[in-house]
Amino acid sequence: MAMNTQGRPSRPLHTPDPGAYQDTFSGSRGLDQAEQLIFERGHIELTGVDLPEPKGAMTRLGGLEREAEIGLPGLAEPEAMRHYVRLSRKNYAIDLGLYPLGSCTMKHNPRLNEKLARLPGLIDIHPLQPQSTVQGAFELIGELARWLMVLTNTPAVAMSPKAGAHGELCGMMAIRAALDAKGQSHRRRVLVPESAHGTNPATAVQCGFFCDEIPADKTGRVDMEAFKAKLGDDVAAIMLTNPNTCGLFERDIKAIADAIHEAGGYFYCDGANFNAIVGRVRPGDLGIDAMHINLHKTFSTPHGGGGPGAGPTVFSEALAPYAPVPYVVREGEGWKMVEHEAEADGEPFGRMVAFHGQMGMFTRALSYMMSHGSDGLKQAAEDAVLNANYILARLKHVMTPAFEGTCMHEALFDDRFLSGTGVSTLDFAKAMIDEGYHPMTMYFPLVVHGAMLIEPTETESKNGLDRFCDTLEALALAAQKGDTERFTAAPVHAPAKRLDETRAARSPVLRWEKPADEQAAAE
Numbered sequence: 001m002a003m004n005t006q007g008r009p010s011r012p013l014h015t016p017d018p019g020a021y022q023d024t025f026s027g028s029r030g031l032d033q034a035e036q037l038i039f040e041r042g043h044i045e046l047t048g049v050d051l052p053e054p055k056g057a058m059t060r061l062g063g064l065e066r067e068a069e070i071g072l073p074g075l076a077e078p079e080a081m082r083h084y085v086r087l088s089r090k091n092y093a094i095d096l097g098l099y100p101l102g103s104c105t106m107k108h109n110p111r112l113n114e115k116l117a118r119l120p121g122l123i124d125i126h127p128l129q130p131q132s133t134v135q136g137a138f139e140l141i142g143e144l145a146r147w148l149m150v151l152t153n154t155p156a157v158a159m160s161p162k163a164g165a166h167g168e169l170c171g172m173m174a175i176r177a178a179l180d181a182k183g184q185s186h187r188r189r190v191l192v193p194e195s196a197h198g199t200n201p202a203t204a205v206q207c208g209f210f211c212d213e214i215p216a217d218k219t220g221r222v223d224m225e226a227f228k229a230k231l232g233d234d235v236a237a238i239m240l241t242n243p244n245t246c247g248l249f250e251r252d253i254k255a256i257a258d259a260i261h262e263a264g265g266y267f268y269c270d271g272a273n274f275n276a277i278v279g280r281v282r283p284g285d286l287g288i289d290a291m292h293i294n295l296h297k298t299f300s301t302p303h304g305g306g307g308p309g310a311g312p313t314v315f316s317e318a319l320a321p322y323a324p325v326p327y328v329v330r331e332g333e334g335w336k337m338v339e340h341e342a343e344a345d346g347e348p349f350g351r352m353v354a355f356h357g358q359m360g361m362f363t364r365a366l367s368y369m370m371s372h373g374s375d376g377l378k379q380a381a382e383d384a385v386l387n388a389n390y391i392l393a394r395l396k397h398v399m400t401p402a403f404e405g406t407c408m409h410e411a412l413f414d415d416r417f418l419s420g421t422g423v424s425t426l427d428f429a430k431a432m433i434d435e436g437y438h439p440m441t442m443y444f445p446l447v448v449h450g451a452m453l454i455e456p457t458e459t460e461s462k463n464g465l466d467r468f469c470d471t472l473e474a475l476a477l478a479a480q481k482g483d484t485e486r487f488t489a490a491p492v493h494a495p496a497k498r499l500d501e502t503r504a505a506r507s508p509v510l511r512w513e514k515p516a517d518e519q520a521a522a523e
């Protein structure tokens with residue numbers, strides 16, 4: 001079977017399209033149109049534009065020009081339009097429905113943010129323009145930086161990291177620079193709780209550290225005894241998420257900060273879940289040394305599918321001197337960008353990006369902050385926590401919460417409620433697709449068996465949450481009643497049916513190739 005670029009099966013020639021509905025003649029269902037890959041549909045001859053053969057053009061490729069056909073598809077304009085619109089209708093989106101992916105914070109992006117990000121004075125500038133012509137953009141970056149420092153109570157922030165993971169890299173590189181400057185380069189061990197997001201250990205290793213896992217206690221938080229036992233003079237840092245990836249506030253966070261500092265290490269806080277505490281807790285007050293903020297999560301920018309993102313990283317007094325260039329500073333009445341390490345105060349560890357970061361994200365984040373105000377941001381955090389607890393309270397009689405008590409901004413269930421039903425977490429998630437819901441985050445965090453992590457965010461209404469809970473409740477009861485096929489065969493109503501995900505992951509086919517018989521026909 002041919003595979004498309006996602007490693008998913010695409011239609012082999014002369015066999016029914018596995019992605020199409022098989023109970024209609026056309027493969028479409030209602031107004032949901034079946035659609036082939038563009039390579040299967042299009043051909044260069046079908047392109048809607050005729051370009052005359054260039055006359056007398058001399059090649060300057062030195063004999064390296066392509067001899068065979070390039071094999072690009074081509075479609076007339078209306079066909080191209082239809083192709084992409086049909087594909088777009090198979091996409092799930094936050095503008096279509098609830099996106100309960102835990103850890104990802106898929107919330108509504110107010111359209112005001114988009115309007116401001118598209119202001120001609122901001123969208124039409126170029127990173128290589130003279131600094132005197134982009135003073136407004138610098139002021140916007142400086143203003144956003146100021147608010148990030150206020151909200152976190154920290155003295156410095158690097159605005160350039162382009163994602164959460166990139167912010168982690170920024171923070172850990174600053175920690176490494178600080179250790180090197182103190183003659184402490186032998187400190188190479190980084191403590192990482194076992195519930196950590198995968199980017200944490202990956203970042204530590206990327207920076208030349210190695211990871212030592214801290215177990216969770218039975219309440220889902222850092223096991224303090226185990227943590228203290230791991231401290232020593234080879235420890236560089238701890239990387240801790242708060243609220244953690246189980247959706248729980250690390251109650252001992254101040255004691256953890258004190259202990260790591262006393263042992264001569266630094267405290268990296270993964271701030272991806274800042275949306276649960278923004279306006280209520282200032283991480284600087286908790287003793288953190290570095291923390292990235294996912295602007296795309298906490299401050300509502302559309303994200304997913306690889307971008308865009310922005311991960312400004314705040315620093316404590318101890319790490320501020322090592323923050324990377326570039327950064328903006330006031331100069332007289334205006335602003336300037338400090339571009340080179342030699343012009344900077346302190347000892348920047350270097351530079352992470354070619355320019356300054358994600359300007360569009362900065363504009364959206366500042367717009368979100370300013371339109372909410374300090375009371376609005378605080379309320380967003382409170383409502384995010386309230387919504388998650390509403391889900392937890394409504395579903396705990398049919399699904400099994402992973403930990404006792406209330407949660408922060410995400411509700412975590414394990415798969416005990418499915419035991420003996422023949423239905424797995426994966427099957428349950430697939431059945432949700434048939435019900436019109438994007439699944440929650442599955443099998444993460446790894447510390448919880450068959451984890452289902454639900455983050456509703458504050459932008460869902462009670463009505464929407466009730467419909468979601470009614471559906472999950474009905475599914476849980478169906479599984480417990482033995483309606484197994486509803487799950488194991490799911491999804492049956494989606495354009496693509498159950499896929500062989502293991503095979504797709506183990507032997508991905510990354511290149512579409514013309515089916516053999518078509519190739520023969522063309523020759």
Ligand SMILES: *Cc1c(COP(=O)(O)O)cnc(C)c1O
Pocket residue numbers: 103104163164165166197199241245270272273294309310311
């Ligand atoms: C999203 C997330 C990250 C990584 O952020 P990206 O912007 O996706 O790189 C790191 N840690 C946690 C806990 C996250 O939820």
